[in-house]
Amino acid sequence: MQFLAYRLSALALAIAAAGAHADTFNRVASFPVSHNLTAENPLQETSAEIITATADGQILAYSDSPRGGLGFIDIRQPDQPKPAGFVSLSGEPTSVSALGNQVVAGVNTSASYVEPSGFLVLVSPQSQEVLSRCDLGGQPDSVAVSKDQRFVAVAIENERDEDLNDGQIPQLPAGSLIIVPVKQGMLDCAGLKRVDLTGLSTIAPTDPEPEFVDFNGLGEVVVTLQENNHLVIVDAVSGTVINHFSAGSVDLEKIDTRKDGALIFTESQQGVAREPDAVRWLDDDRFVIANEGDYQGGARGFSIFHKDGTLQFESGAAFEHEVIRAGHYPDKRSGKKGAEPEGLEVARFGDQTYIFVLSERGSVIGVYRDTGAAPEFMQLLPSGIAPESAVAIPERGLLISANEKDLIEDGGPRAHVMLFSLTQGEAQYPQLVSDNDTADTPIGWGALSGLTADPKTPGILYAVNDSYYKMQPRIFRIDANQHPARITATTDITRDGKVAKKLDLEGIAADGKGGFWLASEGNAKKDVPHALHHVNADGEITRTIALPESLLQHQTRFGAEGIALAGDTLWVAIQRPWGDDPEHHTKLLAYNLTSEAWSAVHYPLEQTTEGWVGLSELELHDDHLYVIERDNRIGEQASIKRLYKVALSALEPKPLGETLPVVSKTLVRDLIPDLQSLHGYVTDKVEGFAMDAQGNGFLVTDNDGVDDSSGETLWLKLGQL
Structure with missing residues (x-):
């Protein structure tokens, strides 16, 4: 057979270079969250969207939108996760974050897009009781807790109606950032601050639509305004905006933009807005964003910014190419967003800081080592269908992903939480990868x-x-x-x-x-x-x-x-x-x-x-x-x-x-x-x-x-x- 010769792929080279002596993440367990269902209704749709771990690293909590509450998983034995209960919250939980051994969750109760409402709730995974609750006056999305446990930040998105006016923004009422103090382990609703984010972006200044929040060690909050393609830094103590700047755009080469039943990566797009979803601080000065796109952009990768607005790294199509080589490229979902990086986690294991990039449509996690400059690609992890978020527990050498898709109605797989352990040895996955072709593009x-x-x-x-x-x-x-x-x-x-x-x-x-x-x-x-x-x-x-x-x-x-x-x-x-x-x-x-x-x-x-x-x-x-x-x-x-x-x-x-x-x-x-x-x-x-x-x-x-x-x-x- 007259086959053309192809060069060894970057992924295969990376794995070969790493060798058996390197630290690698390998999956140790998969937990279908349907195990938290009652015996009376085992076929109910469920989901694992946003996930967190209690401070002791023993209990996982995940938001379950279809069931309207929080699910819990006992991971005292990581290779044998067990169901640990469910708390109904009388609304749609949108995010959850650990506050010591308790968890806080944002809950959406909006009657409509123009009548947004919701609340912040503190829940005990141990007693499975609601400990306190604050009205937010809008629809919450992301929730984060400060490193010193003094504040909870909530992105009030007041999301747009994508069927109205073709989804064009602005669509009021405007969203905002809310800072809730924590006193003696409880939410201090009376001390709640609302941070105005209007007037910052040039795309839709009256409708910021904040998406994701995260704290650094200085008590500063970074906020992504996804549809506005903008980034904002806020001081949690004072509630003032320290800095804000555009997330900018990317020129993409060697990509596939057509849903045509063929994998051909020879196309390009110019000036693609990043439109970040998730954001995580790498240290007190730098943060990484996942450029999912949800409005008019989607740069298919991830970027690192300094909080002064300086772009320090751009992955371009490199992450997507690793997804392609492992056979995970979603042709029917490609369009303008490709493998759709959406979620992020950052954690320090030993003396190494890792960046975990979640491809929602590719159902994989890219693992990168932070070098202070260009991150080093380490491996790709299989993550169930549609990974939405991940949490690391470095003290136990664990990474956990939450995968929101439940295909019970179609007879398909249930939504899963998957657990990975960092050990010495070779990566077990992927087991099959592709080289590049003569055009120097990955074989799809x-x-x-x-x-x-x-x-x-x-x-x-x-x-x-x-x-x-x-x-x-x-x-x-x-x-x-x-x-x-x-x-x-x-x-x-x-x-x-x-x-x-x-x-x-x-x-x-x-x-x-x-x-x-x-x-x-x-x-x-x-x-x-x-x-x-x-x-x-x-x-x-x-x-x-x-x-x-x-x-x-x-x-x-x-x-x-x-x-x-x-x-x-x-x-x-x-x-x-x-x-x-x-x-x-x-x-x-x-x-x-x-x-x-x-x-x-x-x-x-x-x-x-x-x-x-x-x-x-x-x-x-x-x-x-x-x-x-x-x-x-x-x-x-x-x-x-x-x-x-x-x-x-x-x-x-x-x-x-x-x-x-x-x-x-x-x-x-x-x-x-x-x-x-x-x-x-x-x-x-x-x-x-x-x-x-x-x-x-x-x-x-x-x-x-x-x-x-x-x-x-x-x-x-x-x-x-």
């Missing part, structure tokens, strides 16, 4: 759906993506002879010299001559045919084999999911039963390339009480066909993720239309322990399996293109089977 990838091995070279494998990237069907060359494995090159699938369309590639098999056989799953509703395709070394389709009409009259959407070449016969795994199959049986189709005759056997599927069970891969090794059989369940509901084998000598296919023999299968491996190895939730889509030239098994999962998914791709070397 995701939704890997089929796997095959190079017939001659150990550790070299090839994968295909599915129809999620409908405008970019590709074969990916993977070098698995190192950790993480690397995507070193790609080949586009073409027809008549153009991008091949109407494909849903789910299986791939090397033909032994430099080309490949591909299985495309059909979908009659989208006019995608069930078919097998042969491509040459350049990715050009040279032959197409349609499934016979006698079979297609019984078709469903769940078609070919794996393909294997045994001599002159192509074997094809059909995912689920079609109309002519007995219950709990699907077909292994056989197509003879010489006689062009179709035949088949029936494969018996395991049974489950919920969801469905089907096949997702087919691999030939020695004298057996290996089959991945799985259910479509996720997380704690997953029960069937298995690797079976069927002896070739036992396969005696019959012509279609006749009574098909039922094959006998042998369990090779229960894959659920492998899918739990990184302490995340178990994914439903175990999609690819192959055995290389030395007989080592490799497994890859499909990350659904980071769409309603955590975006994690597990690349697991199973060894000799």
Whole structure:
């Protein structure tokens, strides 16, 4: 195959340079916040949005907007987090921050956008009682507590209605900053100060819309005015504005701005407003901002400012490039905000200060070391779906992320809190990364759906993506002879010299001559045919084999999911039963390339009480066909993720239309322990399996293109089977 050579990615270089001696963060536990639900209503929607930890580092508190209160998690044993209760607050909690071993939360009770209201509340996680409450006279967003525990700062956003006037600002009433003193551990509502932030920005001076607040050690508060693209420094004691300045703009290169089913990072944007969301002080003089954008900007990265207004560092597209290389770029969510950095945490572990940058749409956390100048990228952490905030507990070597997305209504993953520990050793994730291409842009990838091995070279494998990237069907060359494995090159699938369309590639098999056989799953509703395709070394389709009409009259959407070449016969795994199959049986189709005759056997599927069970891969090794059989369940509901084998000598296919023999299968491996190895939730889509030239098994999962998914791709070397 004529693959282009690509240089080693910056991510792979960083990990290789770090080596086993470096300190790295690795996930130790995932806690679905649905564990805090009552037995009477286990399917209620829940969320973990903003998270904090009590001063003793034993209890986590998170804001849960759908349930209207605060949830608590016992992390005395970080690798075994336990539910610790819930407090209803009769409103929408927007933020929570620790005040010693108590927590303060902002609660939104607004009747409408033009009638904003809310309150600040002090809660005891231990007794789960409300200790005090202050009316705020507006809709609170972010809440922060000063280092000396003397003040609570609240950003009163009075957010805009995005459906009014196309979301244009100003939209009154104006927001402000509120400073609430703390006396003898209680909120001093009578001492509340309201800091006027109008007249500072030139974008909408009458409507500041403050978003996020944080204290430095001097009792100074930095406030982001996101839609106004402005930053304000306030003295908490006096309530006066010390300084304010524009967050400025960024010129972006090597980005993707189109939601088009293809990952191409050759575009640019000029003069993009940063529009920061989260902000954290690095020390008493410098702070870092996450440039999410929410109005007209979104610079896709993070920046460091001195409080005098001097820009000291700009990441540009560099953070997003790390997200891309790890397979977490959200094409359907890209638009102008890309991977959408939104949340931040800053903490000092030992003698190192770390910056944690949360990509909401990419569902990852970038870990950087503060150098006083340009931060050093260290690693990327998998964080569940839509990380909104994080809290560090340096004394215990812990980082915790809160992930707000709950997909219970769609049968998807629940919202999770994930715990990471700083230890010596190599980073466990990512397990697969990509190099840069000849244009020096990262190779974008995701939704890997089929796997095959190079017939001659150990550790070299090839994968295909599915129809999620409908405008970019590709074969990916993977070098698995190192950790993480690397995507070193790609080949586009073409027809008549153009991008091949109407494909849903789910299986791939090397033909032994430099080309490949591909299985495309059909979908009659989208006019995608069930078919097998042969491509040459350049990715050009040279032959197409349609499934016979006698079979297609019984078709469903769940078609070919794996393909294997045994001599002159192509074997094809059909995912689920079609109309002519007995219950709990699907077909292994056989197509003879010489006689062009179709035949088949029936494969018996395991049974489950919920969801469905089907096949997702087919691999030939020695004298057996290996089959991945799985259910479509996720997380704690997953029960069937298995690797079976069927002896070739036992396969005696019959012509279609006749009574098909039922094959006998042998369990090779229960894959659920492998899918739990990184302490995340178990994914439903175990999609690819192959055995290389030395007989080592490799497994890859499909990350659904980071769409309603955590975006994690597990690349697991199973060894000799």
